[in-house]
Amino acid sequence: MEGVGKDVTLLKMGDQVFGSTGMAFGTYAAYKSLPENGVLALKPQNITHQEAAVIPFGGLTALHFLKKAHIKSGQKVLIYGASGAVGTAAIQLAKYFGAHVTGVWSTANLELVKALGADHVIDYTQEDFTQNGITYDVIFDTVDKSLFSPGLKLLNERGILILGAAGLSKMLQGLWVSLTSTRKVITGVISEKAEDLIFLKELIEAGKLKPVIDRTYILAHMAEAHKYVEKGHKKGNVAITIN
Ligand SMILES: NC(=O)c1ccc[n+]([C@@H]2O[C@H](COP(=O)([O-])OP(=O)(O)OC[C@H]3O[C@@H](n4cnc5c(N)ncnc54)[C@H](OP(=O)(O)O)[C@@H]3O)[C@@H](O)[C@H]2O)c1
Numbered sequence: 001m002e003g004v005g006k007d008v009t010l011l012k013m014g015d016q017v018f019g020s021t022g023m024a025f026g027t028y029a030a031y032k033s034l035p036e037n038g039v040l041a042l043k044p045q046n047i048t049h050q051e052a053a054v055i056p057f058g059g060l061t062a063l064h065f066l067k068k069a070h071i072k073s074g075q076k077v078l079i080y081g082a083s084g085a086v087g088t089a090a091i092q093l094a095k096y097f098g099a100h101v102t103g104v105w106s107t108a109n110l111e112l113v114k115a116l117g118a119d120h121v122i123d124y125t126q127e128d129f130t131q132n133g134i135t136y137d138v139i140f141d142t143v144d145k146s147l148f149s150p151g152l153k154l155l156n157e158r159g160i161l162i163l164g165a166a167g168l169s170k171m172l173q174g175l176w177v178s179l180t181s182t183r184k185v186i187t188g189v190i191s192e193k194a195e196d197l198i199f200l201k202e203l204i205e206a207g208k209l210k211p212v213i214d215r216t217y218i219l220a221h222m223a224e225a226h227k228y229v230e231k232g233h234k235k236g237n238v239a240i241t242i243n
Contacts, residue, residue: 017043041194052211076099078138084143084236086164092209094138094140096209138159139162161183163185171187213239215238217241218241219242
């Protein structure tokens with residue numbers, strides 16, 4: 001914290017914080033003014049600022065959807081797009097909630113996803129997981145890669161399909177499925193909450209959640225960072241450093 005307003009009581013000058021500035025039009029900046037009741041928390045003590053900076057995007061998204069699905073211990077969960085920002089957080093959180101987790105990713109990310117604790121791994125370039133006859137209680141498609149129809153067929157009778165990156169037409173299809181069958185489809189835009197951020201901080205400090213950083217760029221190289229991210233194959237997150 002480089003400056004604190006006169007009415008702020010929860011934080012003080014010099015506190016090391018992390019958080020989300022939410023979605024907004026604007027530009028990148030070294031400083032940002034935020035309300036103290038925003039999505040802000042003290043930084044986990046056991047990780048760097050860069051590591052803390054990448055937690056809110058994937059961590060809050062994964063936590064929001066897994067909580068909406070009421071994930072329970074012992075459930076069979078499939079995470080699709082498991083090596084992205086949302087996927088790497090979703091694997092670790094689903095394991096924390098006691099699920100049996102299968103992660104789907106490409107050969108290049110096999111070791112990464114195993115290291116995050118997935119019980120079972122499927123390489124989508126080698127195996128068509130929609131044809132192996134295994135069904136799941138929860139399927140979380142983090143990247144919107146056409147998992148709608150095949151995903152529904154892989155669900156148990158009261159299973160839940162989470163489409164974390166669905167557009168409007170899939171949101172409407174999902175609503176129809178939820179209204180007309182025993183299966184449910186969860187879509188929508190997440191609401192970021194400070195209490196969820198504090199929960200993630202505590203998991204990190206307990207060693208249950210680890211940030212995954214693929215590459216780091218300096219602020220002046222933001223265009224290169226965007227080009228890399230937009231290829232759609234980053235491993236976890238990309239961080240920006242500010243001197
Ligand atoms: N609903 C909301 O409010 C909300 C909030 C935040 C984010 N989101 C959305 O969440 C999405 C995920 O973000 P992210 O940063 O986690 O994504 P990302 O890091 O860009 O995702 C990359 C992942 O997608 C995998 N992938 C790429 N092509 C694939 C394919 N054909 N089949 C299977 N996997 C494939 C990659 O694995 P390989 O490299 O192994 O292919 C990698 O694991 C974004 O679309 C974002 O907009 C939604």
